[in-house]
Amino acid sequence: MAQGCYLPFMVDLHAATQGLSDAFGDRLLTSDSARAHYAQTEGHHSFPAPDLVVCPATISEVQDAVRMAAKAGLPIIPYGAGTSLEGNAAAVQGGLCIDLSRMTAIKEVRAEDLLCVVEPGVTREQLNSELRSTGLFFPVDPGANATLCGMASTRASGTTTVRYGSMRDNVLALKVVTADGELITAGSRARKSAAGYDLTHLFMGAEGTLGIIVEATLRLHGQPDTILAATWDFETLEGAINTVIATIQCGIPIARMELLDPSAIVACNAFSGLGLPVRPTLFLEFHGTAESTTQQLDLVRALGETEGGGELRFASETEDRNRLWKARHSALPSARALIPGAIVWTTDICVPISSLADAIGLVQREVAAAGLTAPILGHVGDGNFHTLFVLPPGDHEAWAKAKTINEMMIHFALSVGGTCTGEHGIGIGKRQSLLREHGTESLATMRRIKDALDPRGIMNPGKIFLD
């Protein structure tokens, strides 16, 4: 059995394997081939496989697994759908991966309270599929079909965050298994509470380094009466971005406002057959009544027409709309297909809205100057965008250039008071950036919390903090 790169613990792997095998039988995975699956995510980071993988079916089994791993001094890595991008679930020190994907029950839907309760393996597509007949939906949509508890753990957001908020705004309560295997609850079913420390938000974004989220109570929203979606191409990237900035500054409650630069359009046209003009393009969606969506559209159209906006192409039928958003959500494989055999390094920053044009302009110039293939797209209504560096694995020069541009992006974001990651999290990729963003004292505060809740450092080690 291969071991992880290093284990700074007194680890008794043999004893742990025996105990876990007794408890979990064939739901303990130890073969090279089974473990290899957990060394892959959608991101560009490469990392070793965990030593062991266990697939619990209940919260109680998660607690058992944590207790056994803790007793053996084994690192613990929670794993959902493997869709994270910054190595957030990387077994960098080996250890026990706890694969939560088999816990897929939607335990409760309380339509009258606009909430539901899900197990950690439930994905957003599964939930929304099961909600369809209720007239409700869960809005947070990062593109990938991530697990909802994984999305909570990464403090994810997505295309509809401009209107409905991120996971931060749509999780009411959590159940969490702590580093010593205890089960705690955070939050309640009330829409708001002033009762004690906000553990719900502390565990959200902690990426499994403080405990494992094993249940989430989520806010649901009513499906809008009318959905109006359209694509809108612009003469210049600046014109498109100025339209976004003006829309946000005017407080128009647009439901989705995505930007794709010409390179991203090329990728989506090729991969998803969209047939759009190769120009900077906004993907828009409006939610509301027939009247209010038309009203919102008219306001946005007026803002964009003075910025060189071309023809609005409406996706009137549900099918057209689904095709449009599926294409947008396939941006990652679309980019990957631009260069055969390439790896895509997706990075994201988020800036105050008034700095968005400068931020994207800077990246576009640098990408062009470096001669890289790197579509730019994102949830620009939030000031959040992604650069997808498409890199041949062996092209060290291209990787070095991408690294420089990523650093420049982060530097720019921090210089205008923004953040080094809007939604992908820190993982292993942005630990240095986190320190630069928050400073030594803030990081020391985070570290004190980590040490208090996980004194042996076994919960998803190597993430968030530079050791």
Add this chain to the structure above:
Amino acid sequence: MAQGCYLPFMVDLHAATQGLSDAFGDRLLTSDSARAHYAQTEGHHSFPAPDLVVCPATISEVQDAVRMAAKAGLPIIPYGAGTSLEGNAAAVQGGLCIDLSRMTAIKEVRAEDLLCVVEPGVTREQLNSELRSTGLFFPVDPGANATLCGMASTRASGTTTVRYGSMRDNVLALKVVTADGELITAGSRARKSAAGYDLTHLFMGAEGTLGIIVEATLRLHGQPDTILAATWDFETLEGAINTVIATIQCGIPIARMELLDPSAIVACNAFSGLGLPVRPTLFLEFHGTAESTTQQLDLVRALGETEGGGELRFASETEDRNRLWKARHSALPSARALIPGAIVWTTDICVPISSLADAIGLVQREVAAAGLTAPILGHVGDGNFHTLFVLPPGDHEAWAKAKTINEMMIHFALSVGGTCTGEHGIGIGKRQSLLREHGTESLATMRRIKDALDPRGIMNPGKIFLD
């Protein structure tokens, strides 16, 4: 100089007084009369005055004061406007009160990014008054003219939370002075971030027990084009509440939805001269365009007409509207005036919306059976309401009955998955309830965080945790 009730520290009050006096001159308050002011808040709790009060003018001076108090082992109690209701700023162990009310600068308003930065003494009325000409406003409105940083510290909300969210949703970043006098930043100017532990939300609702919030970056919103306000009386309390429940379940983006029971109407009529019929009444406000507010109103009207809703009385002019909300915000003094010399004990719970009618019905029956005077009102669109027990100071029987009803309210809230406080916080009044709400293990987690960030326990001791 009087001392607080007990000091479990090795305290060198003399040395601290000398050092603080040298540093702050006449901004160190030591007289009985000056200190007495800090033993009063708007709540019903009584507690001793702090030993010393200091009035810093800068963040650096807050740090100095904290360092000097920490060195002397003196408890530190941050103080804003003194509007908290659960003894959140009570000097229960004596110590140094840090009065932040002189730090009243609005440091920055960035209209183009819909944000502003305020010092800890800035109140919500001051901010909104200064914002008036910008077309923007800060929506969170707890009624009292609290400081914004105090509101953050208590995780406050208010009448507009049903539409705009609570402090939880409207604070982007904080500066916090820690227990050892360091200054840390939490959050950023980006609308969202996945960068590390969410310290912003951890300090919000910590009530000064983890550090002192000395600066807040707040989200601003565009002033609505049209504001439509009205009062609406109902035959029965149940009819009014059912209208609220249906409005929320239909997803109508109402901006304010307040309930006042007949006793609250009596109080407001007498105190503010409203002249409203003495019946269960909703105070409503709609924000939007002329069309959308009318549309929302029509939807709500249709829901309420089948529930025994009477005539809608519109407050069309800005002046009428201001008078209406001023009356609502004067609920506390209005209740106090019902019985000369009375003290008002205001308690609040928050429940999932479908349990609201049962919750309020229970309280109303119990108040009637106990023969108490206790108006019921609140932000019912959030499932949050208040009972204002109006109690003669010496009437021990009435106080005991109020205590029993308060316990029943909390018991009911927890039985339906709600919370023991929607917005007033834990302070000294709800520590036992917090334990019941979250359980031993969650409280132990909160305590570990407290011990990690404030190992000597000097930050606002005696709050949140039962020692």
